[in-house]
Amino acid sequence: MGAAMAGRLREAGIAVTVYNRTRATAEELAARTGAVVVATAREAAAAADVVVVSLADDAAAAGTYGGADGIAVGLRPGSVVLETSTIAPETVAALAALAEKQGAVLLDTPVSGSVAFAEHGELIVMAGGPAEALERARPVLNILAARVIHVGGSGAGAVMKLALNSVVHGLNLALSEALVLAERSGVAREMAYDVFAASAAGAPFVHYKRAAFVHPEDAAVGFTLGLVAKDLELILDRAERAGVPMEQAAFNLRQVRAAGEAGYADRDLSAMADFVRGH
Known part of the structure; x- marks a missing residue:
C-alpha cells in the first residue's frame, strides 16, 4: 500500500523521498517512479513537510519512529505526519507524543481500499486529529483519496x-x-x-x-x-x-x-x- 501511495504522488508531480526497512523494495519503487531513496527513516522525515507512513503493525511502527535513526527525530517543526497504518489508538497516542516533542503533528489517517484504489487516488481516509493540521495535509490526501472523512480527535481514525x-x-x-x-x-x-x-x-x-x-x-x-x-x-x-x-x-x-x-x-x-x- 505504501508503494502504491508513493507512486500515486509521483504521478501527480509531487517530490517523494522514500525509506523502507527493506532497501531493495525502496530502490525498486524509485526505479519505477523517480522517487529518491534514503538510508534511514530519519532522513525521509527530514526531507518532507508531509510525512506519509504505512507499516504492517504496532511493533513496526514503534521501531520505525523510535531510535536515533527513527522518524520522530527527523521531523521538521510544523510538519504533519499522516499515519496510515492499521494500529491501536494507544499506539497512535504514543506516536503523536513523539511528533509533538519535535513540534510536529501526527494525524491517524488509516485508509480503506485496495492497492488499485491507491494507485488511482480512490482511497477513503478516516482522519483523527486537529482540523487545522488536516487542512494543511489535504493537498496530499486529495491526491490519494476520493474522500477524506474527519471522524474526530487523535485516535478516532484508528x-x-x-x-x-x-x-x-x-x-x-x-x-x-x-x-x-x-x-x-x-x-x-x-x-x-x-x-x-x-x-x-x-x-x-x-x-x-x-x-x-x-x-x-x-x-x-x-x-x-x-x-x-x-x-x-x-x-x-x-x-x-x-x-x-x-x-x-x-x-x-x-x-x-x-x-x-x-x-x-x-x-x-x-x-x-x-x-x-x-x-
Whole structure:
C-alpha cells in the first residue's frame, strides 16, 4: 500500500523521498517512479513537510519512529505526519507524543481500499486529529483519496479503521463460506460469485476481490491472513476496553488462526475460501 501511495504522488508531480526497512523494495519503487531513496527513516522525515507512513503493525511502527535513526527525530517543526497504518489508538497516542516533542503533528489517517484504489487516488481516509493540521495535509490526501472523512480527535481514525475492518474481515469469512456452500451444492463458482456481487451483499470489497475468489490459483497477495489475524486481535482488544461483546470477530479470529496453522498465513485473505474447501 505504501508503494502504491508513493507512486500515486509521483504521478501527480509531487517530490517523494522514500525509506523502507527493506532497501531493495525502496530502490525498486524509485526505479519505477523517480522517487529518491534514503538510508534511514530519519532522513525521509527530514526531507518532507508531509510525512506519509504505512507499516504492517504496532511493533513496526514503534521501531520505525523510535531510535536515533527513527522518524520522530527527523521531523521538521510544523510538519504533519499522516499515519496510515492499521494500529491501536494507544499506539497512535504514543506516536503523536513523539511528533509533538519535535513540534510536529501526527494525524491517524488509516485508509480503506485496495492497492488499485491507491494507485488511482480512490482511497477513503478516516482522519483523527486537529482540523487545522488536516487542512494543511489535504493537498496530499486529495491526491490519494476520493474522500477524506474527519471522524474526530487523535485516535478516532484508528478506532474507525478497526471498526470498519471488523466488518470487512467478517464479510471475507462469510463470503468464503457462502461461496464454498454454493460450489458444493452444484452451483458454478463464477456464477455464484456473480450473484453475490449483484445482490445486497455486493459491497465494494466483493467487487474488487472477484478475481482472487474466482481464480484463487492466480491470486496476488493484497493483504495476508497473518495481517487479518493482527487486525482481529486489535479489534478484540479495543472491544474489551470499550465493553462491547464481539462474538463474530472472536469466531473469525479462531478461524483465521486455524488457517494460519494450516499454512495459509502468508496467502491473500481470500484464501479463506480455499481453507474452507479443505475442511
